Amino acid sequence: MTGDVWGPLRRRVAVFTGAGGPLFAAYVITHSSTLEGVVVGVPLVAAGGFAIGALVAGAGRRAVERVWIALGLVVFAVVASVVFAALGM
Numbered sequence: 001m002t003g004d005v006w007g008p009l010r011r012r013v014a015v016f017t018g019a020g021g022p023l024f025a026a027y028v029i030t031h032s033s034t035l036e037g038v039v040v041g042v043p044l045v046a047a048g049g050f051a052i053g054a055l056v057a058g059a060g061r062r063a064v065e066r067v068w069i070a071l072g073l074v075v076f077a078v079v080a081s082v083v084f085a086a087l088g089m
Contacts, residue, residue, distance in 0.1 A: 010067050014051040017070045021048030028081070036084045040077045047073035 025044035029037040047070040054066035 010064065011055065013071065014054045014063075014067050016051075017067075017074060018048050018051035018055060021045060021051065021070075021074065024077075032084075033089055036081070036089060039080045040084070043073040043077040043080075047071075047077070 021044040025041040025048070028044070029041040032040070050066045050070040050073065054063040054070065057063035057066060
C-alpha cells in the first residue's frame with residue numbers, strides 16, 4: 001500500500017477550513033470588539049487561504065504543509081477566542 005491514506009481526510013479538512021474560515025472570521029469581525037476581531041478573524045482568513053492553497057497544490061508535500069498551517073491557525077483562533085471569552089472581552 002503506497003497510496004495516500006490521509007488524502008481524503010486532508011481534502012475534507014481543507015474544504016471545511018477553506019469555506020468556513022472566512023465565514024467564521026466575518027462573523028467574529030462584525031460581532032466582536034476590534035481587538036478580538038483582529039486576533040481571531042485574521043488567522044481564520046489566513047487559514048482559509050492556506051486551505052484553498054492546499055486544495056490547489058494537489059497531493060504533494062506542499063499540500064500537507066499548507067493543511068497543517070491552516071489547522072494551526074484555526075487552533076490559534078479558537079484558543080484566542082476562548083481566552084477573550086474567559087476575560088470577558
